[in-house]
Amino acid sequence: MKYLYIHKRCTIYSSSGKQKVLRNTNMASKPGILTEWPWTRLGNFKYLVLTPFVCHSIYSFFSQSDILYLIILPLLLSRMIQNQIWISLSRYRTVKGNNRIVDKNIEFDQVDRERNWDDHIIFSGLLYYSGYLKMEQVHHWPLWRTDGIIITALIHIGPVEFLYYWFHRALHHHFLYSRYHSHHHSSIVTEPITSVVHPFAEVLVYYALFTIPAIATEFTGTTSISSFVAYTTFIDFMNNMGHCNFELIPKWIFSMFPPLKYLMYTPSYHSLHHTQFRTNYSLFMPMYDYIFGTMDKSSDKLYEKSVERKAEVPDVVHLTHLTTPQSIYHLRLGFASLASKPHDNTSKWYLWLMWPVTLWSIMITWIYGHTFVIERNLFKDLKLQTWAIPKFRIQYSSPWQRERINNLIEEAIMEADQKGVKVLSLGLLNQAKKLNDNGEVYIRKHSQLKVKVVDGSSLVVAVILNSIPKGTSQVILQGRRRLSKVAYSVALALCQRGIRVVTLDEEEYKRLKAKFTPEAATNLVLSKSANASKTWLVDDGLSEDEQLKAPKGTLFIPYSQFPPRKARNDCFYLNTPAMISPKHLQNVDSCENWLPRRVMSAWRIAGILHAFEGLKEHECGNMMFDIDKVWKASLDHGFSPLTMASVTESKT
Numbered sequence: 001m002k003y004l005y006i007h008k009r010c011t012i013y014s015s016s017g018k019q020k021v022l023r024n025t026n027m028a029s030k031p032g033i034l035t036e037w038p039w040t041r042l043g044n045f046k047y048l049v050l051t052p053f054v055c056h057s058i059y060s061f062f063s064q065s066d067i068l069y070l071i072i073l074p075l076l077l078s079r080m081i082q083n084q085i086w087i088s089l090s091r092y093r094t095v096k097g098n099n100r101i102v103d104k105n106i107e108f109d110q111v112d113r114e115r116n117w118d119d120h121i122i123f124s125g126l127l128y129y130s131g132y133l134k135m136e137q138v139h140h141w142p143l144w145r146t147d148g149i150i151i152t153a154l155i156h157i158g159p160v161e162f163l164y165y166w167f168h169r170a171l172h173h174h175f176l177y178s179r180y181h182s183h184h185h186s187s188i189v190t191e192p193i194t195s196v197v198h199p200f201a202e203v204l205v206y207y208a209l210f211t212i213p214a215i216a217t218e219f220t221g222t223t224s225i226s227s228f229v230a231y232t233t234f235i236d237f238m239n240n241m242g243h244c245n246f247e248l249i250p251k252w253i254f255s256m257f258p259p260l261k262y263l264m265y266t267p268s269y270h271s272l273h274h275t276q277f278r279t280n281y282s283l284f285m286p287m288y289d290y291i292f293g294t295m296d297k298s299s300d301k302l303y304e305k306s307v308e309r310k311a312e313v314p315d316v317v318h319l320t321h322l323t324t325p326q327s328i329y330h331l332r333l334g335f336a337s338l339a340s341k342p343h344d345n346t347s348k349w350y351l352w353l354m355w356p357v358t359l360w361s362i363m364i365t366w367i368y369g370h371t372f373v374i375e376r377n378l379f380k381d382l383k384l385q386t387w388a389i390p391k392f393r394i395q396y397s398s399p400w401q402r403e404r405i406n407n408l409i410e411e412a413i414m415e416a417d418q419k420g421v422k423v424l425s426l427g428l429l430n431q432a433k434k435l436n437d438n439g440e441v442y443i444r445k446h447s448q449l450k451v452k453v454v455d456g457s458s459l460v461v462a463v464i465l466n467s468i469p470k471g472t473s474q475v476i477l478q479g480r481r482r483l484s485k486v487a488y489s490v491a492l493a494l495c496q497r498g499i500r501v502v503t504l505d506e507e508e509y510k511r512l513k514a515k516f517t518p519e520a521a522t523n524l525v526l527s528k529s530a531n532a533s534k535t536w537l538v539d540d541g542l543s544e545d546e547q548l549k550a551p552k553g554t555l556f557i558p559y560s561q562f563p564p565r566k567a568r569n570d571c572f573y574l575n576t577p578a579m580i581s582p583k584h585l586q587n588v589d590s591c592e593n594w595l596p597r598r599v600m601s602a603w604r605i606a607g608i609l610h611a612f613e614g615l616k617e618h619e620c621g622n623m624m625f626d627i628d629k630v631w632k633a634s635l636d637h638g639f640s641p642l643t644m645a646s647v648t649e650s651k652t
Contacts, residue, residue: 032179034201037119046122050076053129068139068225072128075229079121082236086192088333090244095332095376095385097312099246101271101302104189105378105587108597111340113186117193120203124232127207137218141225148222152213152231157263157285160209164283165292167205172278190274193336195239210235238284242270247306262287268303272296312376314385316611317416318604319371319409320427321389321396323562323593326351328361331388332375332590339590340597365390371412378586379608386604387412389430393562396429406436413442417451424451425607428561428593431455431620438485440621454619456606460559461489461624462631463577463602464537466641467557472535474500474525478546479539479560483511486559489624490537492516495523502532540564547571561603563594575642577602582638599642609633 039046054073060066094100132138171181180199187194198206213231217223241248242265249266265286273280279296282288289295322328323343329335329351330343338348351358368390375386389408395401409430416424431438438455464486468475477491491501491512502525503509509526516524525532530549539560544567547556554571558564563576581588581600588598595601610619613633619625 030178031199032176032201034204035180035199037116037123037200039119039122040116046119050122050125050129053125057129066139068141069132072125072132075128075232076121076125079124079232079236080118082233083117083193083196083240084335086240086244087336090192090246091333091336092373093244093246093248095373097309097376099248099306099309100312101245101247101268101306102189102275106189106191106589107587108340108589110187110189110191111336111589113183114191114193114197115337117196119200120196120198123203123207141223141228143224144226145222145224148217148220148224148227149230151217151220151222152227155213155216156231160212161283161285161288163212164206164209165281165288167209168281168283169294171202172281185274185277188274189245190243190271191336192240192244195243238265242267242284245271247303247309249307251304251307262290266303268306269296269299272299272302312383312385313419313421314376314383315422316379316382316384316607317412317421317424318384318386318427318607319389319412319424319430320374320386321430322365322392323428325358325362325392327392327593328358329354330591330593336589342591342594342596344594362392365392365395369408371408371415375590376587380584380612382608382611384608393429396432396435402435406441409436410442410445413449413451413453414446417446417449421451423454423607423611425454425456425603425610427601427603431603433484438621439618443618443620449618452610452615452618454607454610455485456603456619457485457489458619458625458627458630459606459609459634460486460577460602461493462627462634463579463641464490464557464559465493465627466631467574467577467643468494468499468535469555472499472533474502474533475535475537476502476504476530476533477508477537478504479508479541483508484539484560485622487537487539488512488515489627490559491524492520493627495520498523500525502527504528504530538564561601575599578642579605579634580640580642581605582640584638600639605634605639606630609637612637 057069061070332339371387377384500523534554540562542564547567552570556573558576
């Protein structure tokens, strides 16, 4: 009973969302000796432990033409690349839903727990370099030996798989489980990198097992570079494949060769080990589970169900786009650790090293002509997806790209309509007035649309109005661009509520006054003084010079989709219109652009509310809903206002 209790306790920890409890189980429920990795305290500088070996290998190559020593680094990099390809592929496929195995959710706690997935690669690098320097015979390995590859395969099928099976079963004994293996099993819904997230002591044993084939071939004199590299690649491939949460092994493979089911596991087979816990212990070959009676009886049924599963049809789609060239790494399909943090527009040094990949991705966006799905969420009983237009922000400002972008947005709307999506919300610049008149272009062109297209302006205005500190009698409306639908609506609502709106630009003042009623226009003021108020409503075009004119302690409240670039440390900056999402928003493991964790843009929330309220109208063009009713609906459905204090707490 104690055995089962430990497992259930970890399951609760992994799904409850209580980060404080999860951090206490970051290594294991009762961490044992050699739990932490030796370089844990180095943080992001942990790669420095390999620096002496890398430098020495480069020196040896130029002084002694020692190419075998030099290729260790490319081997390590290839292992990291393989892991990243698998995580991107797995996340993409599980978002789409076809062949998905487990429907449970991944949250930020799992991303944080699995952030150190690359530790095992650093460890393997130390082993490779040390082995090369200490073992003279390694220098004379041939490139290929067929007998060595055969021996490696046989040793893996026999001793490695057999010993791993029993070691794995031992790890599930409550003593070892609570001290080590519970860390791995905290991830009920597995991702490829889950396969390598273990305490240090566990990895020591795994590497000892995986070294057996190398020792055997060395003992028999049949070692080769090919057998070593191929075996390492095989281990990584099977590990990643078995932990991705979608079934990718087609049925025809087992139909052609039925005994293969005993020699090769599938993702659904291993997934049962993480959900049922006491079955399917084998490494890659299920035959040992069959032999020793630990094969889960539902393995075949789950496999059939996963293979035949169709893509998921969402209720609500949020249509966004790429921002900066480096934003591809901050997508949920990119680097999981970066996606789980707000995109602060500061380039990481290692991203500059990846400029060839960045350049390649830019070229792809010019060629690839279709939206792609990047995220899946669940809000009560509503299924949500986020789709992205493969265009960057800079391309939206290009006149000759406008028609192409409009076509992509239109195709996304038509695809959503054909699939039976209820609501599609337009995010970021996909609803720009100069691009498509806040989405009105598509409604006029396709009058029979069943999907409701939403620009979210009503909720955005409500969020801005409720972000202004209580007791404020006067605000400054400042922007360098032509007034948007949101800016005009905010200014009008404030004037109607008796709050004076000050503009510093005469042309802007004239445009507003021409649209306002005489009663509302009485609260519209033209001024040359930037000290008229410490509450500024701004767009992303606010320049540094304009910010410097503001008095100390000014609160900048953006009304645009993009935030202005911060230029003051003695002022306060709110995020772009957004709210804190409720706990019943599930499967949240990435940040929306620059917003903190579990904070959602008002444009995106508007689509969810539109579906929940069952509204029959589009919210496009000049269409606006009752601001107070929309605000009340957002609160009723669990969304919370985003204040300075909540932003600080969320980032912490």
